[in-house]
Amino acid sequence: MPRFSINVIAAAVSLGISAPNAVAQSLESGFSALERGDFATAYRAMREAAAQGDARAASMMGEIFGVGPYARPSEAPSASQTATPAAPQLRPEAAVPAGRLLAPVVIRRPPPRPFAVPTRPEGLIDDMFAPVDLALAEIGRDLFFDPVLSGNKDVSCATCHHPTLASGDGVSLGLGTGAVGLGDDRSPTGPYAAAERIPRNAPALWNLGARDIRVLFHDGRVERDPSNPAAVLTPQGPLEYMALDSILATQALFPVLSHAEMAGRAGENEIATAVAQERIHGDTGAWGLLAARVDALDGYRTGFAAWRGQDAAVGIDEIANAIAAFISHEFRANDTAFDRYMREEAALSPEAGEGMRLFFGKARCAECHSGPLLSDQRFHAMGEPPIGPGKERDSHGYTRDIGRAAFTLDRSDAYAFRTPMLRNVVHSGPWGHAGAFSDLRDFLIHHMDPVKGLERYSPQAVLPQLASAVQDYGALSNRMQLGAVKKAAASTMRRYAMPALSDAEIGMILAFLDALSDPASLDGRLGAPDTLPSGLQPDR
Known part of the structure; x- marks a missing residue:
């Protein structure tokens, strides 16, 4: 039986006795369902009683399910925790040269919102996704799946985001170009053998076709402009000359420019x-050269011609739009036990139901993992261990990854990374921006x-295995770097302190996270092709 407090159960009994007949029947049905662990039936029954005007039933909705005007989280943050932080001191906006690779973009934003305990979980529905052209x-x-988009024609998008590996690569820090194999079986080989790890964990691709996606990459370097949502900010400045369908299509343009990943x-x-010379745009830039490669292959040229209804040279924007369409279709995950529960189609298990109550209540997970996507799409310094080669080097030479701050140039963003979405999360480890766990x-x-x-x-x-890699855990013994990560995490915790949880409560939250799994999406939809227009072999 779910672990509700004695006063809640007593209230349920008294409600059933004293309410009018129709309401009493709804409440009795709801209470019986609670005893069976059937949260969906209980929710519907109590909602029906509340809809008939019974204030006590509405109160039960708030007490048990955390919804409605009577919702009252028991562990509300203190006034000091909910006070709006002082607005950060932002540097003036800086223009980014169109041809400069990975130049930081500094943008003005409103001060961070105060943390506040949410009162209502939200599921994903079909209307939240843009339609996909199959x-x-x-x-x-x-x-x-085609390695033709990599400089040495030896790695594809699927190498690091494979359908059989929950849209990731199954490792903490992967190997891009210059290696063979999938997951932890991948190893350096050939004349251009990989000499370094990709500095960040390959993020899962679930639900990136949702309309509400605003930021992509761990540091959000591809982002909808807060002052103009129709525009997208990128490390290459504005890309208005391209006909890109979505922010996801914009993001697809950038892994091909990374020397460790694909270039x-x-x-x-x-x-x-071309990338090393900062030639990105135009026919002789990296994007134009890749588009010409694809255009030279009959299978792709005729495929795009049939799709658009006329023959023309294949553009890099069309390539990006096609990849985004595939990702949106293949990696859509909104038929989870949680989403079915929110649609009132099925019940959660008792343990997952308790985990949901903790997630949206006492444990305060939903202060960041909020909304239908279970992410506020903001950036938080959560003190994740700095492992691997890091993404930047400072004047002393040691490697580090300062996260969002490398993009905004704002010290308050140091070591902050995007809140990940959580569908299929139990399958998409290792976890953290560097996969440290x-x-x-x-x-x-x-x-x-x-x-x-x-x-x-x-x-x-x-x-x-990578013999030539820098010491993977070297930063953990660097007192200066570790101290900076701790300082950023401590600043976050002053605004957002999680309560202590028992082992049993952590187990319940894990059960709820497992209820965010979508078996159909994990099984795949289109899957890997048998052959490719380039004649190269797909990763399978």
């Missing part, structure tokens, strides 16, 4: 050389007190 998605599937090192191929329970415990979590962290990353 003919374009089928072209995108070939492009997603390769200068001198290895014309794409890598291979145990999800350990990751949750770390979130309860990230400063102490950093002190007790035990290396558990999943890393493919």
Whole structure:
């Protein structure tokens, strides 16, 4: 039986006795359903009684399910925790040269919103997703699996975001170009063998076709302009000359420019050389050279011609739109037990139901993992262990990853990373922006007190063998860097302190996270193609 407080159960009994007959029947049905762990039936029954005007039933809705005007979380934040933080001091806006690679974009934003305990969970429904052109998605599937988009023609989007690996690569920090194999079996090989790890964990691709997506990448360097939602901010400045269908299509343009992921090192191929020379745009830029490669293949040219209804050279924007269409279709996950529960189609298990109450109540997870996507799409410094090569180097030479601050140039964003969405989360480990945790329970415990979590962290990353890599855990012994990560995490915790949770409560939250799994999406829809227009072999 769900662990409701004695006063809640007593209230349910008294409601059933004293209410008018029709209302009493609804309440009796609801209470019986609670005893069976049938949350969906209980929710419907009590909602029906509340709709008939019974204030006590409405109160039960707030007490048990945390919804409606009577919702009252028991662990409300203190006044000091909910006070609006002082507005950060932002630097003046800086223009980004159109041809400069990964130049930081500084934008003005309103001050962060105060943390507030939400009162109502929200599920995903079909209308929250943009429609997908399946003919374009089928072209995108070939492009997603085709190594032709990498400089050395040896790695594809699917290498790091494979359908059989929950849209990731199953490792903490992967190997891009210059390696073979999938997941932790991947290894360097060939004349251009990989010499470094990709500095961040490959993020899951679930539900990136949702209309409400505003930021992409761990640091949000591709983002809808807060002052003009129709525009997208990118490391390459405005891309209005392209006909990009979505922010997801815009994001698809950037992995091909990364030397560690897909482009390769200068001198290895014309794409890598163009990137190193900061030639990105135009026919002789990296994007134009890749588009010409695709256009030269009959299978792609005829496929795009049939789709658009006329023959023309294939553009890099069409390539990006096709890949985005495939991702939107293949990695849509909105038929989870939680979403079915929110649609009143099925019940959650008793343990998952208790975990949901904790998630949206006492544990305060939903202060960041909010809304239908279970992400506020904002950035928080949660003190994740700094492992791997890092994405930046400072004047002292050691590697680090300062997260959002590298994009905004705002110190208050140091070591902050985007709140991940949570559908299929139990399948998409390792977890964290660098994949430092291979145990999800350990990751949750770390979130309860990230400063102490950093002190007790035990290396558990999943890393493919790479003899020439820098020391993977070297930053953990660098007092200056670790201190900076702790300081940023402590600042976050002053605004948002998680309560202590028992092992049983953590187990319930894990059960709820498992209820965010969508079996159909994990099984795949289009899947990997058997052959590719380039004649290269897809990762399978």
